[in-house]
Amino acid sequence: MSLISKILKPLAGAAALTAIATVAAQPADAFTFTFGGSVAGDNSGLTTAVSGAHVVTFNDIPVGTAIGNNDVLPNPPSALPFTLPNGVATYSAPEVDGRVGRVVVGNETGRFRAPGQVIVGNPPQDLDPALDNLTNYLTLGSPLERGPVTISFRGPARLNYFGLYLGSIDGFNRIRFFNGTNLLGTVTGGQILAALGPNTPSGRVTQYVNFFASNKSQLFDRIELISASPSLESDNHAFRVVPTPALVPAALGFAGAMLRKRKKEAGVKA
Ligand SMILES: [Ca+2]
Ligand SMILES: [Ca+2]
Ligand SMILES: [Ca+2]
Numbered sequence: 001m002s003l004i005s006k007i008l009k010p011l012a013g014a015a016a017l018t019a020i021a022t023v024a025a026q027p028a029d030a031f032t033f034t035f036g037g038s039v040a041g042d043n044s045g046l047t048t049a050v051s052g053a054h055v056v057t058f059n060d061i062p063v064g065t066a067i068g069n070n071d072v073l074p075n076p077p078s079a080l081p082f083t084l085p086n087g088v089a090t091y092s093a094p095e096v097d098g099r100v101g102r103v104v105v106g107n108e109t110g111r112f113r114a115p116g117q118v119i120v121g122n123p124p125q126d127l128d129p130a131l132d133n134l135t136n137y138l139t140l141g142s143p144l145e146r147g148p149v150t151i152s153f154r155g156p157a158r159l160n161y162f163g164l165y166l167g168s169i170d171g172f173n174r175i176r177f178f179n180g181t182n183l184l185g186t187v188t189g190g191q192i193l194a195a196l197g198p199n200t201p202s203g204r205v206t207q208y209v210n211f212f213a214s215n216k217s218q219l220f221d222r223i224e225l226i227s228a229s230p231s232l233e234s235d236n237h238a239f240r241v242v243p244t245p246a247l248v249p250a251a252l253g254f255a256g257a258m259l260r261k262r263k264k265e266a267g268v269k270a
Contacts, residue, residue, distance in 0.1 A: 030214060031177060031185040033192070037163065037208030040236060044135040045116045046208040048163045048238035054084050056237040058136045061103045067138065067149055068093030068100030085241050087155015093140075093147055101140040101149035101225070112139040112231045115167025115206045131206070133167065137235035141173075141227030148226040151237070158219035161240035163210040167233035169193055171202045175211070178222035185218065187211065189232075208236070 037046035047055055061080070081090040093100040107113045116132035119125065126132065140147030153159055158179065166173070173189030192209060193200040213219050219242055225232055 031187055031218065032212045032214050033187060033195070034210045034212070035196070035207045037165065037210070037236075039131070040165075042135055043133075044137070044165065044235050045131040045133045045206070046165050047236040048208070048210070050161055050163060050210060050238060050240060053161060053163065053238040053240045054082070056082060056239075058103050058138055058235060061136060063103060063105050063136055065103045066093075066100040066145065067091050067102065084153070084155065084239060086157040087153055087241065089151060089153045089239065091149060091151055093149050098144065099146045099148075101138050101147050102145040103136050104139050105134075105136050110230060111142040111144065112233050113168050115165050115233055115235055118168060118204050118206060120204060133165065133235055135235065137165075137167070137233060138225075138237075139231045139233045140225060141229055141231035147232070148224050151223040151225070153221040153239070155221075155241070157241045157243075158221045159239055160213040160219055160242045161210065161238070162220075162223055163208060163236075163238035164234040165206070165208050165236045166192070167206045167235075168203045168231075169205050169207065170227065170229070170232070172228045173232045174224075174226040176224040176226065177211070177213075177218070177220040178224070179220050180222075184213075184220055210238075 036049065038049040039045075040047035042057065042059060044057065044059075047057075067080070081088050083089075091101070104112055105114070107117060114133045115137060116128065117126060120127065138149065139145060140149050162175075162177075169189045169192055171188065171190035171193060173192075174186060176186045177184045189202070192207070193202060193205065196205060196207070225234070
């Protein structure tokens with residue numbers, strides 16, 4: 001059994017969230033991430049196993065669509081933005097020529113490779129074909145779609161979870177988490193590969209990766225997907241909004257105080 005098949009084998013069991021890894025090298029930036037998801041029902045490989053998460057499949061966005069605000073290229077399609085409880089999320093990219101992400105399908109040599117479609121060995125073999133992504137997905141990092149792609153969330157609540165089916169994980173892939181303009185943490189493809197084990201090859205492994213805010217100060221409202229080279233390929237983006245029941249009593253308390261104040265003022269006037 002090759003190293004890669006040893007790595008991929010646990011995924012075949014699906015559902016279970018395996019191998020919790022924390023990026024210990026950067027304590028201030030420590031975003032906890034785990035590997036594993038559930039087998040998706042749409043032939044896209046793995047999707048989130050986190051309950052209550054909203055999933056973006058990209059399946060209803062036409063192949064070739066640029067994700068960005070470039071004047072020459074189409075604007076984000078009607079499938080985006082999407083709404084989440086308490087807010088709206090948008091996908092965008094810088095308004096500079098070619099700096100977009102793109103919805104694609106399948107493989108194009110040197111440009112993008114569908115998550116799961118990692119070819120290894122001699123003769124060449126596609127491991128775990130049942131987990132190959134046969135659907136539309138998002139790529140960025142090649143000269144034709146350099147990215148980065150920014151996912152922004154507008155709303156009173158923030159996010160404590162982001163997951164994605166990350167194909168052919170490269171050391172130069174990067175995911176950054178922000179709250180407003182504050183950079184909360186960066187996780188590199190190199191760190192993800194290292195968490196999978198020593199000697200995990202770059203560009204050969206696909207995983208469903210789950211990122212969790214470890215504490216309140218890590219709640220985020222913006223995610224950046226960055227790849228300096230081809231490419232960062234991903235699908236089945238999953239988001240979970242922080243439940244905010246605490247806001248409700250606070251708001252009611254405030255409304256009650258305002259009401260009492262008005263009554264008191266009205267009483268004075270009467
Ligand atoms: Ca898809
Ligand atoms: Ca495969
Ligand atoms: Ca890649």
